[in-house]
Amino acid sequence: QVQLVESGGGLVQAGGSLRLSCAFSGRTFSNYAMGWFRQAPGKEREFVAAITYVGGGTYYADSVKGRFTISRDNAKNTVYLQMNSLKPEDTAVYYCAAARFRAGPILGETGPYDYWGQGTQVTVSS
DSSP: OOEEEEEOOEEEETTOOEEEEEEEESSOGGGEEEEEEEEOTTSOOEEEEEEOSSTTOEEEOTTTTTTEEEEEETTTTEEEEEEOSOOGGGOEEEEEEEEETOOSGGGGSSTTOOEEOOOEEEEEEO
């Protein structure tokens, strides 16, 4: 059974930065594509960024392109989301998710993901 534990959320002023981490355990990390999604109060969960299980291909939502960077460290079984130039509209609970042997733009949808973390709150003040 895969376990995902997010960390790194918090309160930051607009224009600031945060780095989220997601620790993966229970299976072979390198076999899983990893994604970050977020959900603001009263809104549906939306895609933020994803990284494939092989080759390191990345995908981003238009709203975060140029500001957020997803990366993975297979030696540490961890995926990261570096968030720069944060805006109040980035405020949400951020979730990481794992999808076994997945690649391609389908990673922008929730369906391919097999496992989800419990989420970490990110609040950006204006």
